[in-house]
Amino acid sequence: MLTIWARIGRVRSLERTLSSVVDLPQFQDGSIHNEPVLGYRAGSRERQDLIEELKRTASVIEDVPIVIAGKNITEGEPRYQVMPHDHSKKIAKYYYASEKTIEKAIQASVDAQTRWDRTPLTERVKIWQTAAELMAGAYRQSLNAATILGQSKSVIQAEIDAAAELIDFFRFNVHFLKENSKYQPISESPTITKNSLRFRGIDGFIAAISPFNFTAIGGNLAYTPALMGNAVLWKPSDTALLSNWRIFNIMREAGLPDGVVNFVPSDGPTFGRVITSSPYLAGINFTGSVPTFNWLWNEVGKNLNTYRNYPRLIGECGGKNYHFVHPSADIQTVVSGTIRSAFEFCGQKCSACSRIYIPQSLYEPIKTGLLAERAKLKIGDPADFSVFTAAVIDDKAFARITGYIQRAKKNPKNKILGGGEFDNSKGYFVQPTIIETTDPHDKLMTEEIFGPVLTIYVYNDKDIDKTMDLIGTSTKFALTGAIFAKDQVFLKKAYENLKMTAGNFYINDKSTGSVVGQQPFGGGRMSGTNDKAGGPNYVMRWTSPQSIKETFVPLTDIDYPYMRE
Numbered sequence: 001m002l003t004i005w006a007r008i009g010r011v012r013s014l015e016r017t018l019s020s021v022v023d024l025p026q027f028q029d030g031s032i033h034n035e036p037v038l039g040y041r042a043g044s045r046e047r048q049d050l051i052e053e054l055k056r057t058a059s060v061i062e063d064v065p066i067v068i069a070g071k072n073i074t075e076g077e078p079r080y081q082v083m084p085h086d087h088s089k090k091i092a093k094y095y096y097a098s099e100k101t102i103e104k105a106i107q108a109s110v111d112a113q114t115r116w117d118r119t120p121l122t123e124r125v126k127i128w129q130t131a132a133e134l135m136a137g138a139y140r141q142s143l144n145a146a147t148i149l150g151q152s153k154s155v156i157q158a159e160i161d162a163a164a165e166l167i168d169f170f171r172f173n174v175h176f177l178k179e180n181s182k183y184q185p186i187s188e189s190p191t192i193t194k195n196s197l198r199f200r201g202i203d204g205f206i207a208a209i210s211p212f213n214f215t216a217i218g219g220n221l222a223y224t225p226a227l228m229g230n231a232v233l234w235k236p237s238d239t240a241l242l243s244n245w246r247i248f249n250i251m252r253e254a255g256l257p258d259g260v261v262n263f264v265p266s267d268g269p270t271f272g273r274v275i276t277s278s279p280y281l282a283g284i285n286f287t288g289s290v291p292t293f294n295w296l297w298n299e300v301g302k303n304l305n306t307y308r309n310y311p312r313l314i315g316e317c318g319g320k321n322y323h324f325v326h327p328s329a330d331i332q333t334v335v336s337g338t339i340r341s342a343f344e345f346c347g348q349k350c351s352a353c354s355r356i357y358i359p360q361s362l363y364e365p366i367k368t369g370l371l372a373e374r375a376k377l378k379i380g381d382p383a384d385f386s387v388f389t390a391a392v393i394d395d396k397a398f399a400r401i402t403g404y405i406q407r408a409k410k411n412p413k414n415k416i417l418g419g420g421e422f423d424n425s426k427g428y429f430v431q432p433t434i435i436e437t438t439d440p441h442d443k444l445m446t447e448e449i450f451g452p453v454l455t456i457y458v459y460n461d462k463d464i465d466k467t468m469d470l471i472g473t474s475t476k477f478a479l480t481g482a483i484f485a486k487d488q489v490f491l492k493k494a495y496e497n498l499k500m501t502a503g504n505f506y507i508n509d510k511s512t513g514s515v516v517g518q519q520p521f522g523g524g525r526m527s528g529t530n531d532k533a534g535g536p537n538y539v540m541r542w543t544s545p546q547s548i549k550e551t552f553v554p555l556t557d558i559d560y561p562y563m564r565e
């Protein structure tokens with residue numbers, strides 16, 4: 001067999017005349033842990049700090065400008081973020097960027113990208129590590145307070161989002177970047193030829209478009225592409241503005257140069273139109289609803305011939321998440337898990353359970369349990385430590401959710417078992433609502449409501465297979481799902497039969513509460529592109545890797561050896 005050198009017509013006796021220019025960082029450390037979730041028990045330090053920070057945040061209307069290349073811009077009519085549970089109270093004053101200003105932000109990002117991409121990875125990583133320490137320490141309660149008051153999250157829901165998950169995203173993405181960069185291609189004889197792979201950003205800009213419901217998601221959408229060498233236009237949600245602004249400022253303090261991430265609050269469709277019309281669009285990092293993502297994808301399709309890169313389209317969208325109960329299930333596990341999944345943060349987690357299939361044989365005890373637990377839930381001001389959940393995010397959400405409840409009240413196939421009341425006089429309050437339906441194809445069982453509404457479909461025990469089929473066929477979503485059973489034969493069967501119905505699948509556990517690094521998150525079908533935020537592959541979506549082959553020995557022959565034999 002010919003050696004590689006004979007194959008390429010180069011002989012080993014030739015002298016090495018050049019040395020490597022490739023200088024990639026060698027990361028050694030490999031261990032990583034999740035940020036602990038603090039307990040907020042009476043008398044604890046964190047509880048006292050949070051109370052003070054809540055008072056401070058509630059006492060001012062914070063001015064939030066547009067920021068492009070480090071310069072503050074305030075233009076047009078001011079707008080206000082209000083507290084959803086007390087909508088007469090304003091907490092932030094902000095402005096919508098005009099088309100021209102969005103175009104300026106695009107130019108600033110494109111200019112910054114080349115410089116930023118040349119900043120050594122080791123320096124970039126230090127900024128992310130510094131930011132994570134600031135988030136875990138000095139700014140933890142400022143992030144939590146903005147999330148509690150601005151997005152109406154209870155104390156624990158803010159802590160798992162704006163503190164723990166956000167910090168985890170920053171630490172784990174650095175960890176995954178280091179781990180992934182340990183792979184280098186094979187070099188058969190490295191003194192003669194060396195192969196390397198380096199991570200580059202993508203030239204152009206990335207548009208990060210974030211939802212209201214998770215502060216951490218905003219941070220991840222904007223800053224993971226930045227970590228990988230990209231420049232970003234971050235369009236936060238109007239209803240998560242203050243918490244997102246606080247992340248932006250922490251990153252500045254941690255040392256992120258101006259222009260790498262530009263903070264661009266704007267009208268959604270205006271922003272969408274301007275970014276998809278720019279030839280420099282290199283990617284969209286979106287989390288939100290299916291209609292918005294579909295609109296963006298269509299716009300990109302229309303403009304495809306005008307781009308310099310194929311824009312990467314990452315979209316994590318909605319769900320119609322299920323709990324499926326087998327006759328062998330543990331009743332208390334089903335009840336507790338379902339109440340938490342369906343009603344924590346008013347069912348406004350993309351992973352929230354909103355349909356449950358219960359066998360006739362377990363219906364009475366499960367129904368009794370659900371109604372008893374529902375009746376105990378305290379709904380009110382999220383700054384009150386005894387509150388389970390607060391208000392839904394805004395007037396549009398209130399109208400959408402209560403529309404489903406009102407239609408259900410008029411439909412004889414549906415019966416309201418608990419809740420069903422709502423009141424928006426002070427805040428956008430919708431009581432946790434449990435409905436029983438006899439129609440597994442009712443809108444309540446197939447459409448994303450994104451509110452505190454749980455619908456029960458009771459199946460005849462003998463129809464279990466037929467009922468399981470409904471999970472994947474009655475809706476276009478496939479985000480999260482959970483099965484509850486002790487029967488191992490059923491569990492194995494469901495594990496296979498339900499494979500395509502959820503990107504995050506739970507066995508004897510609720511459908512919410514994924515943790516970065518433990519349950520990488522994302523769904524299939526119309527629930528999104530399933531790029532698994534919080535997993536090792538996510539960072540790789542934001543690099544355009546370059547393969548480099550360096551040859552240190554001159555090529556002297558044009559002919560191959562066999563030609564001379």
Ligand SMILES: NC(=O)c1ccc[n+]([C@@H]2O[C@H](COP(=O)([O-])OP(=O)(O)OC[C@H]3O[C@@H](n4cnc5c(N)ncnc54)[C@H](O)[C@@H]3O)[C@@H](O)[C@H]2O)c1
Pocket residue numbers: 209210211212213214217235236237238267268269270271272273287288289290292293295296316317318319349350351448450479521522523527528
């Ligand atoms: N799969 C996931 O990981 C995940 C996580 C969180 C939320 N979600 C989903 O997000 C949705 C709730 O969030 P939301 O109400 O903020 O969603 P949304 O689609 O209304 O808004 C998301 C973002 O898109 C912006 N936007 C709206 N129209 C736009 C347009 N034409 N062009 C560009 N941007 C536009 C909004 O201003 C906002 O910043 C739910 O469907 C939920 O399931 C999914």
Ligand SMILES: N[C@@H](CCC=O)C(=O)O
Pocket residue numbers: 213214348349350351352511512513514515521
């Ligand atoms: N990661 C969260 C959901 C994020 C979407 O809203 C969960 O698993 O509950």
